[in-house]
Amino acid sequence: MLMVTTENIPNYRIKEVKGSAFGLTVRARGLGKDIGATLKGLVGGEINQYSEMLEDARKQALDRLVKNAQAMGANAVVMMRFDSGEVGRNMSEIVAYGTAVVVEKV
Template sequence: MLITTTEAIPGKDYEVIGEVFGLTTQSKNVFKNIGANLKNIVGGEIKAYTEMLEESREKAIERLKQNAKDMGADAVVMMRFDSGSIGTDMQSVAAYGTAVKYK
């Protein structure tokens, strides 16, 4: 299934089906949180959290695709991400867009 951040798919005529979402909330284990807190003292990238965000985005896209598939869509246009923290060690990620069906 094609997922694009653009409004239009070149060469394709389609009708809008509706909004689609993929949501996830993830956290790292306590040991990785301790490592992240220590890294916070000296500065630099906290790789455990970078990995968590990458995993969260991948999971959100998987769920977005499934939501679109369940609606009978051929593609998703205008896909975006939104994210936010829940507490100090959880991250919520939403992938959302518009499901479309080719004519």
């Protein structure tokens, strides 16, 4: 599946627009990660526990975006973006979204 953040894909033309596609995941931080992050926050630096959690969440959101676009009959996604937010006190939402399209090589 071709996926780009731009409107067009070089050397391809859009034959058909299938519509909006997305992939969503919500992740909860565990107590152990919160304690480790709090301690790391005291001394400064990257909080690896959260970085890993968010990286995994983005990968899962992308995988779900691809599945959603494929189910619509698309072979590419243009204008792909990520968005994130908090759900409750200890949960993060990651969504990957874009426009599902059918493209052909020119």
